[in-house]
Amino acid sequence: MTAIDLPETTRDSRREVTDEALLRQIAAGNDVAMQELVRRYQGPLYRFLTRFLGSSDDAEQAVLNVFVRVWQNAGRFEFRSQVSTWLYRIAFNIARDMHAARKARPQQESLPEEYALCDPLVGNAEDEAMRRIERAEQYRQLQEALGQLNEMDRLLLVLYYFEDSSYEEMQNISGLSYKVLKTRLSRARQRLRALLGQES
Amino acid sequence: MNCREFEREIADYVAGRLNPVDANRMLAHADACASCRTLEQEERALRQRFAGAPEVTLSTDLWAKLAPQLQERPVRRARWLWRWSWPLPSRMVLAPVASLAV
Numbered sequence A: 001m002t003a004i005d006l007p008e009t010t011r012d013s014r015r016e017v018t019d020e021a022l023l024r025q026i027a028a029g030n031d032v033a034m035q036e037l038v039r040r041y042q043g044p045l046y047r048f049l050t051r052f053l054g055s056s057d058d059a060e061q062a063v064l065n066v067f068v069r070v071w072q073n074a075g076r077f078e079f080r081s082q083v084s085t086w087l088y089r090i091a092f093n094i095a096r097d098m099h100a101a102r103k104a105r106p107q108q109e110s111l112p113e114e115y116a117l118c119d120p121l122v123g124n125a126e127d128e129a130m131r132r133i134e135r136a137e138q139y140r141q142l143q144e145a146l147g148q149l150n151e152m153d154r155l156l157l158v159l160y161y162f163e164d165s166s167y168e169e170m171q172n173i174s175g176l177s178y179k180v181l182k183t184r185l186s187r188a189r190q191r192l193r194a195l196l197g198q199e200s
Numbered sequence B: 001m002n003c004r005e006f007e008r009e010i011a012d013y014v015a016g017r018l019n020p021v022d023a024n025r026m027l028a029h030a031d032a033c034a035s036c037r038t039l040e041q042e043e044r045a046l047r048q049r050f051a052g053a054p055e056v057t058l059s060t061d062l063w064a065k066l067a068p069q070l071q072e073r074p075v076r077r078a079r080w081l082w083r084w085s086w087p088l089p090s091r092m093v094l095a096p097v098a099s100l101a102v
Helices: A011-016 A019-027 A031-053 A056-076 A083-103 A125-148 A151-162 A167-174 A178-199 B003-015 B020-032 B034-051 B063-070 B079-085 B088-101
Strands: none
Touching: A019 A031, A019 A056, A019 A083, A031 A056, A031 A083, A031 A151, A031 B063, A056 A083, A056 B063, A083 A151, A083 A167, A125 A151, A125 A178, A125 B034, A151 A167, A151 A178, A151 B034, A167 A178, A178 B003, A178 B034, B003 B020, B003 B034, B020 B034
């Protein structure tokens, strides 16, 4: 691996380098640029993939896979879309494959840490514990219902409700036209409501 | 506004994504239509469910796990760079040869 310094490598100036400039450096084998891209996107991609896959363990592996693919294919990126859009498209493709593979091996969903029930409880401990259990149950139902939808429906709902993505971003990541996107999102919402209605 | 339009825009309305004029049209329609008011309540409940999801934060920096996996990268140049890195005469000479090979 070739390590070529970025033009400016102080912590602050590195942040001013655009994603596109970073990707050009990555295509040339610059691992410093790769490290900076990872720093910028590991959090958002992890969040997106946790929501999409419903599992934080799988999400971490998926994020690693995304960055490996970026490292291997940076030279093929043609700069027709934003780098962030490209990353999310890769993430979606990887998550779709992982989700398909997971269907063959049912597993225990891992809850995000905030819902862990072993934290020390303050104040009215019993009420707080009940609220946590209730919220955890609602989240479990939501993830279970999302997991029953097809990948495109799930992608659109995750982007719309969790990521608060704009329609333009959603179009770029999903590859759908605005009109089709609006229709599919509306139908996905109806399906999700129906599934949640069955569960509760 | 009719019920069909209301249904199409309800999520954006509840999310606060509509402009004030369209939002007021939605409000006026919901005032006059009981079934659309129900739809609005359902959408608010759905949104509440998503909002109640726990924060997701990555507790570790993934670079330490990732860096060893990047060592095996094949050396690849950007496609355009590869395409134009040969001198023009070489490309002119080799193009017919390449087509014969196919």
